[in-house]
Amino acid sequence: MDVYTIFKFLHVLAAMAWFGGGAVMLLQAILAMRQGDDESLMRVTGSLGSLAMLWFLPASGLTLLFGLVIVLLGNLWGEAWVILGLVGALASFVVGHFFLRPMGEEAARLIADGKIAEAAVFGSRMIRIAMVDYASIIAIVALMVLKPNWTDILALVVIYGALGVTAFLILGSKARLHPLRAE
Template sequence: MDWYSIVKFLHIVSATIWVGGGFTLMVLAFLANRAGDVPGTLQAMRATGELGGKLFAPLSILTLALGLVMCWFWVGFSDLWIIIGLAGYATTFCVGMFIFKPTAEKMASMIDRDGVTPGALDLGHRILAAACFDYSVMLVIVADMVLKPALHDIAILAGMLMILAIGLALSLGGKRRRQLTPHIA
């Protein structure tokens, strides 16, 4: 076994736990929200916020670091798929740090102070809406890492753009649905 294989294995394991763990929490929140389970929805969102800094952010940084090591020593940084992957990582890291983290912290503070309120529920819905876009970016990153598109791979690149557009539309549609969701008493 060579060093590249070991680094690649660790890169894939850290990415799997990061993306899979977050996706699982998002699905739990969507299912609870769809069932009208307000405490369950908020608990999944709170868990996302709590695990964000303790598990997901460190794993995302480890995934990036291992990917950069592979690029530095073996692959290089000039291929389009590497640039797309780095741009995707930057996007999802920013969503996590500037949307998920502060919104989840604010929601947790509200729940600790006032209990489950319409305001806390609204913050949970904001997180769910952002998650639609965030996970469309992550899906593009995973497809990018597997398919390794070049400029001439128009169909793959168009598919990636379509996934991002669908994620953005679902995210914005989540804002409209949030306004229609009955508030708790």
């Protein structure tokens, strides 16, 4: 076993922690939205803020760090999948820092003022944005696994076309998620 393989393992492990932790939180929020339970939704979105510094930021930072080590060791700087993956990671950081964090702070302020229903509006928007962010992370995973080069137009169109359609369906929908029905 070589150093490259060790860092590739650490990269994948950190990515699993980042994606898996967020996926569970996102599922909890979607279930709260479907149940129409504003208080549960706000508990979940509130915990997203505290977990951001404790879990998501370190896990995503380690994913990036170990990935950069792999790129250096493998001399992969010109590869399409590396460059596009880095752009995707930067986009995820921007979404989290400049959109989700301020929305979470505003929701927390509204909760402190006793305005749960208004805070839930922010919570619902946050979850929709987080859903698109997770779709973009899935696109990054597809890039890392498929490793398309600049001439693999079909693979790139499929990856980014699926991301675009997903974003349109999530953000373009004004309807609240429908409640789950026990049958």
